[in-house]
Amino acid sequence: MVWLVASLALALQLFRIWDTYTSLQQKFHRDIKTALDRAVEHYYLEYGTRTISIRTDFFEKLNEIDEGIPIPKEPSNSKVQRQGNELEKEDFTQNNLAVVKVSNDTVNMLLLKGFLENEMDYYGLKGVYSISHSLRGIELNKIATGNISAQGYNITSDTREIPLNHRIELTYHPDFSYIFVQGGIEILLSMVFLLLFIFALWKLYSTAKRQRDLVTLKNDFVNNLSHEFKTPISAAKVAIEAAQNFNPENNIEKNKKYLATAGNYLDQVSDMINRLLEAASFESESNVLEKIKVDLVKLVEGILKESPFDHHSNRIEFFSNISSVNIQADQFHLKRSLVNVLDNALKYGGQKIIIRLETDQNEVSLSISDNGPGIAKEQIPKIFEQFYRIPGENLHLIKGHGIGLFFAKKVIEAHNGSIELNLKNGWTNFIIKIPKVS
Template sequence: MNHSKYQIILYVIVLVIISTIGIQGYWNYKNYQSHRRQLVNDVQTSLDKAVDDYYTQLAEKTTFAFSFVNDTISSADHEHSEISSVLKHFDSTKSLLDFSKDSIKGVKIYTGYSADSIMELAQSDLERKKDSLIQSNIKNNVQYLDIKKLTSKVMISINSDSISLDNLSHLVNKELSRKQLDITYQLSFKAKNEETKKAHVWNPNTLEPPYLETQSKSNFLPKGSQLTIQFSNISSILLKRMVLGILISLTLILGVIACLIFLLKVIRNQKQLAEVKNDLISNMTHEFKTPIATIGVALESLKDFNALSDQKRTESYLNISNQQLTKLHMMVEKLLETATLDSHDLELKLESNNINDLLLQLKQKHQLQTNKTIHFSHPDEHIFALLDAFHFENAINNVLDNAIKYGGDIIKMTLSKENKRVLLSISDDGNGISKLHKEHIFDKFYRVPQGNTHDVKGFGIGLFYTKTIIEKHHGSIFLDSNTKQTTFTISIPHG
């Protein structure tokens, strides 16, 4: 996959992520608006129910009824006239409780009783009346005697122009608690033709913005009046109502983002593997081509230039061929070792080994093969650890080999013991490794890019092999590099 296609895929993934976040954000906003409207509706319903209960409680205290007990009533028109007189009196009265029971002649007034009690009292009055009337008039009295009940719940709303906000607030609290609405609110009541600034307010100056408001739509409020409730701290309520939707939305967003990032990572890894594969094939071609060509030239010389008659020349060509074959064998072995590490079939033979002696032998071997200076510092006491000597020596050998190939002129090896761990650091004074390449330096087949050529040939499996072997010894390896020094630190258990 070329770089342009990778960039296009990257842009598409970013666009999909932004679109997903945008869609979910819009959906949550609409969900918020819907719950906000529902909350206002719930508060208004609670307020209306509280108003109804308010007048119901007043009705229970001020049940009102009247009956006509005048013996002279003889027509429905006359009865209608008396009812009109009573209603006219109601209209001029500030309260039903102020109504005088003796204010209308010929009308019996009952207040302070329930409807059933009023009917019983009226019937008792009728029975007493029977005893004092002439038998011939009983029929007329029975015919026109009637009980007219006026529901205080209605009459008070017709007659009153105010409402007790303190009493109403207790009923509002009850309804809000029943619906589990934990809000801070204030009530304001404006009578008919009254200015808003003169409205009666309960619990003023307690709200903190932002707040919402709604008006009661109860039919029992005095005509032309307005009862308003303003309430705040709605965020917590809306959050509780939206928590499931928010969690689903976040899960969806995170799921989409995770999948797309994983897809991008897979594509990026595939791109890197393709580059590593091409680099590996190129390196292997050059690595294998040189010894094969050298062996071919040696054999051709033996054949075409009569080198067999010259014993010294023959031995020289055979030695060259043998060295190149050994080099080919080592490269094949490295590739096979890498395959073995990947298959997890490698088993270590752990034995107690003297690390001081093992590292000293490695230092002497490499010092004979290079003009660079190798320093080795270690404590006087011998340090032992459970090691597979063969693989551990190869792992340290790879680090030293890289330091000699790519590092500066001075290489330092330091061995120490700390908190039941053995620490080995190998550093050189080379140019260091950039942060970008430090993250991949232990990856299989990875080599620090040097353009189209590599001054030092290799397959990029040495440090991968080292890291794997160290970890199989229950240890770890770290790289610390700057422009003046590169240091590999190896830690393994002491024992």
């Protein structure tokens, strides 16, 4: 329901932005059409016609000459002369003249362009355009302010000042600066609101996904931990019951064997609890490391002589380019971190585990590589997350809590070091780097 409402709100906001933009674009088209009509009208009123004056009795006199009808005259020659002079003067007065306006067939495109630019300035319009003048479909003249593509808009002036069969056409591209000047604040605010809304949706989705992943990890961890606690506790209980019920002769050696078995299983439970507490202490950063000078070569060699790694000596090889190298470290926690990484290689690796220790001027590099099946590349960024285990595997067949590598990363980073995982040539490689000391 939440996502439906969010989708509708997002669609509404997008529609609002589009509606505002299209309204401003339509206003732009209307304004430029008005500017063209006004420019054409002003041009034709001032320059589009020429004026011719003729005598009003010009055609009547032509008719009298053609018909041979004499013009009536006064009997007296003096009157004829006087009346003739008066007629001559009267013929050139305004009352005896007819003013005839004749339209020009050509248009001065520079003058028309000037009128158009004045109108465009008035409306705040800019952009590239061209004006053409045609007569009966034949283009007579054209002027352009730049390159006009085929996608330009075409409008024709329909002012009544244009002579019959003449056509003034304007081709232009939309002026986006005009659109944003007219409605820039509204569009900008809408875009900002839209981006904030999208960001809020993304945060909501990521938070919900994170919570869902945490719930899944928690459930997997609890189920796996319950199984791992239940197994040794049940085995310890069986050993104790055996000492109580299956030793009627009260054989002390047999009781010691039963109790030792129970103690081993309880040690496993204690070890798991200690790991959880250590991980929790490093997560809360409440743990204080007690750093001393530690020989890393001897530390690794000592780990390999302990259980369970001593039982897999045929699978593990250790190479070092130096016999001794010192680092400043909390030996207990660093040892547990290296044990976690090696234990991970034993559980998930193949038949070969190679450990290499190399040094340079400033740091020690310890690589732990195995030729096991590896992991998918998309899982690599998550491998060091707390409680994370690779999905799809049978979590009950391979023991683990999803905290070993998390704990190792926390401890190594607390030593100003780093740990990373890479896949190369069929090998899974954990690379640990720690600063060395003299």
